[in-house]
Amino acid sequence: MFSKNKKAISPLLATVLLVAFIIIIAVLVWLWWGNVVKEASEKTSVKTQGQFACQNEVEFIVKDISCTYIDPNTAIINIENKGSSRIDNFKAIVTDSSGDLSVIPNLDESIFPAEAKQISVTHNLTTPSKITLIPMVAREGFLTVCNEKQIIQNC
Numbered sequence: 655m656f657s658k659n660k661k662a663i664s665p666l667l668a669t670v671l672l673v674a675f676i677i678i679i680a681v682l683v684w685l686w687w688g689n690v691v692k693e694a695s696e697k698t699s700v701k702t703q704g705q706f707a708c709q710n711e712v713e714f715i716v717k718d719i720s721c722t723y724i725d726p727n728t729a730i731i732n733i734e735n736k737g738s739s740r741i742d743n744f745k746a747i748v749t750d751s752s753g754d755l756s757v758i759p760n761l762d763e764s765i766f767p768a769e770a771k772q773i774s775v776t777h778n779l780t781t782p783s784k785i786t787l788i789p790m791v792a793r794e795g796f797l798t799v800c801n802e803k804q805i806i807q808n809c
Contacts, residue, residue, distance in 0.1 A: 707739050712789050713737035714733050728775065734768075742792040746788070784809060
């Protein structure tokens, strides 16, 4: 059944190969896991920077609002950035008297510190009663919504 002429791998060589294989697998797992942890910590850092900016650097006021100045589906809002950070975008929620909503997730408007600006909000409601403006700030390409800094203005 077994031939005495065939030679098998020595136990020492088998142990060395097994240990080398385990070390290679461990290094590959360590490198992969290190990248996962690094990416997660960077993402958390950027989110934290955005939240910090929302809490400490974002402040704006609505100076004037006209809900039907141009046409019934466009509101004109005059805002001023009173904070120390650029507001990179706004989200708007328009509500009518019956409670229907029109959500505009991206007004594509930015405003620098100490700048006053007029923005228009186009919605699909015929009789808007109030508009909620929610500022957003961008940090390293990540947009943070500053819900706690929202302003609700009656029309």
